[in-house]
Amino acid sequence: MNPEAVMECLIDELHITLEKMSKAKKLEDKRQYSEIVKNLSESLGVFFNVATDWLQEGFDEYDEDYEDDE
Numbered sequence: 001m002n003p004e005a006v007m008e009c010l011i012d013e014l015h016i017t018l019e020k021m022s023k024a025k026k027l028e029d030k031r032q033y034s035e036i037v038k039n040l041s042e043s044l045g046v047f048f049n050v051a052t053d054w055l056q057e058g059f060d061e062y063d064e065d066y067e068d069d070e
Contacts, residue, residue, distance in 0.1 A: 007047050014040045 014037060021033035 003047060003050075007044065010040055010044050010047075014044070 017033055017036045017040065021030055021037065024030045024033060
């Protein structure tokens with residue numbers, strides 16, 4: 001599956017859950033929504049960490065190429 005599509009779905013679900021949490025009246029409902037928000041956020045964090053690592057590797061290669069030119 002396309003990672004970008006997965007991230008978009010996670011972001012959409014996070015937005016929907018936050019809206020539901022803001023409308024919840026019972027403390028137990030708010031707690032359940034907060035757990036969902038936590039899980040969705042952690043899942044998004046995995047994608048952001050992978051993207052950061054991937055981008056960092058690209059810059060490391062650029063730095064090595066630049067050093068060779070000097």
